[in-house]
Amino acid sequence: MAKKNAKISNAVIKRLPRYRRYLIELRKKGIEKISSKEFSELIGYTASQIRQDLNNFGGFGQQGYGYSVEGLYREISAILGLDKEYKMVIVGAGNLGQAIAKYTKFHKQGFKICAAFDINPKLVGNQLEGIQIYDQEELVEYVEEEEIDIGIICVNQESAQEVADKLCFAGVRGIWNFAITDIEVPSHVALEIVQLSDSLHALAYHMNAIPKNVHNAHK
């Protein structure tokens, strides 16, 4: 049984979805059990790292048997809270908001996008892949009434904090922030950030950090 309330490091939590993805692949191939050594060769972490990571949640593995793929998949899913359903809204129905609305994979994973909101009168009243776009004025009432779990922020950086405040006031438990700015949320609200610009800039750094002669050697 998972020790759900134990304090787990962020680094471990970041690795869990990746373990889970590999377990899904193993399930597809009909593989029923895997040793930490085999898992290590597949995923690229050391066997010791894998045992240490999974140990955080209680012992899944059995000595001399390895991990049950199905069991480990279910445990990690439960730890991540993926055995539940989540109701989400998108705030900001511009290009990024539209792309997320169209990304049907979230829905399959139990994350349902219930509505989108925007301040642009040209967008309000339209549908986005079957998702209704409402006036942003209606955000708080909608989130309260529909008991929305997660607010996805896709507005510009100037209004991101105000939108976050409204979402938190209305009672969301998590915020997924795509705005190119840092926002603050109360401690009872979870916050996860996708910073596309920062990611691209880090890529540029790494490209320039690779010595030029390595490139030339391959040309």
Add this chain to the structure above:
Amino acid sequence: MAKKNAKISNAVIKRLPRYRRYLIELRKKGIEKISSKEFSELIGYTASQIRQDLNNFGGFGQQGYGYSVEGLYREISAILGLDKEYKMVIVGAGNLGQAIAKYTKFHKQGFKICAAFDINPKLVGNQLEGIQIYDQEELVEYVEEEEIDIGIICVNQESAQEVADKLCFAGVRGIWNFAITDIEVPSHVALEIVQLSDSLHALAYHMNAIPKNVHNAHK
């Protein structure tokens, strides 16, 4: 002068784009200098952390004066390689690829999307915000001839590795991977990953890790 070839930890590199964003805000406000203490209050890292981070690249700050906003902005931009221009292609012109093509902010930052590629005959030949969609068969030739720097992978998980191989073969220096799978690239190619599903799953974990009574106390 920045020590460009020094080995900098990934954690520091991840923080640099964030420093830069705050420096842009300070510039907009006409602020010319900032102490590490003031910077700390703004950005939320400790003053000691800030001095340590920026020390990696040589001393920007002057004792008793603080950091020059403009100077630090330019140095960090140069360290990140943002004083250059980058040519990019998008592979996979589905919803995600389209959203990235529409995201004009990258262009303003010197990252130019030159072309998109897809295997879907319904998409090939169309334009995406002025970006031509070509047949994926033409990818290698285009990347070679146009000397593309970065390949953005927006294809499904089954074909992501094959696309990465082609991009690397054709000579890109960096890959920005949005596919929901891990890919491998040669050591002379930089790789940056945006794992939207992993990020959403981490959010779900954090939401469930916050004790329930905290939520109730706020209702």
